Amino acid sequence: MANTPQAKKRIRRNDRRATINHSRVSRIRTFIKAVESALTTGDQAAASAALKAAQPEIARGVARGVIHKNTAARKFSRLTKRVAALS
Template identity: 75%
Template sequence: MANTPQAKKRIRRNNRRAEVNGARVSRIRTFVKQVEAALAAGDKDQAKAAFQKVQPELARGVAKGVVHKNTAARKISRLSKRVAALG
């Protein structure tokens, strides 16, 4: 249990950060799912549009530190390969 005022503040801050970061990761997952849904439906135009939306979201996740740089690069690479294969 936290005893010092600093430790108590740190707990409050960590909880808030966890909430914000969780929302960021959830948002990224939602965008990735939209691309995957379009791919499953075989809709190339919708998949391209969704892919254009997911790229900046992943980049933002990297910049904010919630997603590792290589993880984002891997996801973008794999999704782009699948989108390109639709045509």
């Protein structure tokens, strides 16, 4: 258990940040799922539009520090390759 005021404050801060970071990661996953659902239907226009919307969200996750930059690059690459394969 935290004994010092600083440690208690750190616990409170970590709880707040965990909630915020969870919502950010969840938002990114939602955008990625939109791209994947458009890919499964085979709609190339919808998939490219969803990818265009997902890319800034993933990049924002990197800027906020909730996902690693290499993870984001891998997701960009794989999704782009799958969307390009539809055409």
